[in-house]
Amino acid sequence: MILNKEVVCINITDRILKLAVVKITGKEFKVLAVGKKELPQTLDTNDSTFPNFAEDLINLQKELKIEISSKQAVIGIPESKIFLRVINSSENPSDLKNIILEKLGDSFPFEREEAALFWKQAQSKQFQVVAIKSAVLDSIKSSLDSAKIRYSALVPLPLILTKLTLSKAKPHLIISLDEPDITYILSTDFGAAFSTTNKFVKTLSESQEDFINWTRETLKFSESEKLPIENVYITGTSETLAKDYLNQANINSEIIYLPISSNFKGIDEYKSTIALSLYDEKAINLIGKETFAKSFFSQRIETTDLKSGKSSRKFIKLIIVILLVILLATVAYFFLNRSPGSEKISNQEVPQATSESKSASPSAQLPKTPIATETAKKKEAEEKPTLKRTDLKIRILNGNGVRGLATEAKKIIEELGYTVASVGNADNYDFQKTVLQLKASKSSYKDLLTNDLKSHYTVIVGVNVSENESFDALITLGAE
Known part of the structure; x- marks a missing residue:
């Protein structure tokens, strides 16, 4: 309802x-x-x-x-x-x-x-x-x-x-x-x-x-x-x-x-x-048409997805805790360097720098600020290889039973830039949600493909497909 x-x-x-x-x-x-x-x-x-x-x-x-x-x-x-x-x-x-x-x-x-x-x-x-x-x-x-x-x-x-x-x-x-x-x-x-x-x-x-x-x-x-x-x-x-x-x-x-x-x-x-x-x-x-073994198979996909969802939530919580610790450490460092004791030291006579210290780069003597850290992260992200949608070969299965559904999905997915290797029918038509399965070697595409599909389908992630398959990803279309 x-x-x-x-x-x-x-x-x-x-x-x-x-x-x-x-x-x-x-x-x-x-x-x-x-x-x-x-x-x-x-x-x-x-x-x-x-x-x-x-x-x-x-x-x-x-x-x-x-x-x-x-x-x-x-x-x-x-x-x-x-x-x-x-x-x-x-x-x-x-x-x-x-x-x-x-x-x-x-x-x-x-x-x-x-x-x-x-x-x-x-x-x-x-x-x-x-x-x-x-x-x-x-x-x-x-x-x-x-x-x-x-x-x-x-x-x-x-x-x-x-x-x-x-x-x-x-x-x-x-x-x-x-x-x-x-x-x-x-x-x-x-x-x-x-x-x-x-x-x-x-x-x-x-x-x-x-x-x-x-x-x-x-x-x-x-x-x-x-x-x-x-x-x-x-x-x-x-x-x-x-x-x-x-x-x-x-x-x-x-x-x-x-x-x-x-x-x-x-x-x-x-x-x-x-x-x-x-x-x-x-x-x-x-x-x-329900067959009993297939109904249990579809439940196993749901269970697998549920477990991975729980693991993902735990991982996200861990990341949030780490970020909070880094933020608190940065704030503490900032205030310590602006304390009265620090100002007195800066007003005192500074000893002449040695030849060793002169030869050192000025930036090397400075602490890493949040801005410098963010810049480094951006540079690191830019150096990562960009995922190309055309490199991912996808097989589409109709798991809903509505005639022409897989062909319609093929058009949508190709317009997104992916390569559709083939379309067909699933073993049964009792899929409520659309199931995405990737080769382990192509798992880096999970977030990209899920985000691309979510405006059209309710997507859950299932178990990995075999590395021996001719395609890289399998999408089984559900009723939602």
Whole structure:
């Protein structure tokens, strides 16, 4: 979540496309634009593709007179397209993928070879797992790429909706109504633990019995998981009617009210879309297909950078202490030479200089002043070899997944004066920050290159690359 920055929130289902431009001020959601488009075709939940919505998204931008490419975009994936569970495991995380699939067993709805798996550790020995059909994920990305949308996150909507009730007692149930879809999300201390979607054959007003039965079944499931529900919270379309039905069935419920600043009519049906502006790095991002070993590799880079950062801070503190000592010594010397005793000596008769002292250079007999020391430092700096940007060969990898990102970076880096040896894709697209890795022999370029890149990217320094590589530096582009 980024305060006071415009975020484009795009909520995709198999029948409708919703868009909201939101700015979070800290006190409210300031909605700058909302709009929706009916998609020309529908999909069954089990289908392996997703309708191409590129043209609809382009037309919606034109109707709202906005351009998404210049803003941060977060894309919400509907619950009906994903599988969400929390599993317990005390096993070695290096084999976590097989452990997850084994524990899910028959409850896993996809064929293993056609699913993309994502995960994060929710608590000690607990893992939040999200799965989606690879074909569905690829078709969504294809539509976004065709519409030239540069997005920072693809995130399952249930993971975001739990942020609307963070202050509420846990565990509780969230019901999101987007007719004909109705989604149930079990929210615990660490976020969404389970979600499921049903579809109304008719409207909610004609489906009271189905609605109550689905809700009771979900509450029973929660009890079987030893997570007794404290309360039920409702958001979306027809939320007042849903609350009335639940009250009649003696099920306590509340409507989720958001502090929204907006003049648009029917803003309630955009609540789930607006909630996407609450996305942060803790949510599971579906930009890259996660493989478990790679996720640990990216964490190791972060850890390495963190340690080097601590060492750098200690080194800076040491330099500051040394400079203070030098400054105090200089001040003390200055005042000692201007003391009364010194003035008396200077007024006394000075003995004739010997031939040895006459032959000595006058400057050699003077103490080194701060000015002389500074001059010497400048001269020493001038004598150091100047780093030439053209001498550094750089390889650029796309670690974000946004099409054309590496080519765009190549242009920027070449304009800075560096030599780009090659571009390509990283092994995965889960890099949040841009990682800089240098050969040890080229480590002198670290500060120069980092400073050059910081106006375009959030840069961290990773481990050194091998001296045997054909390039001198490796830049893996992240989402920031």
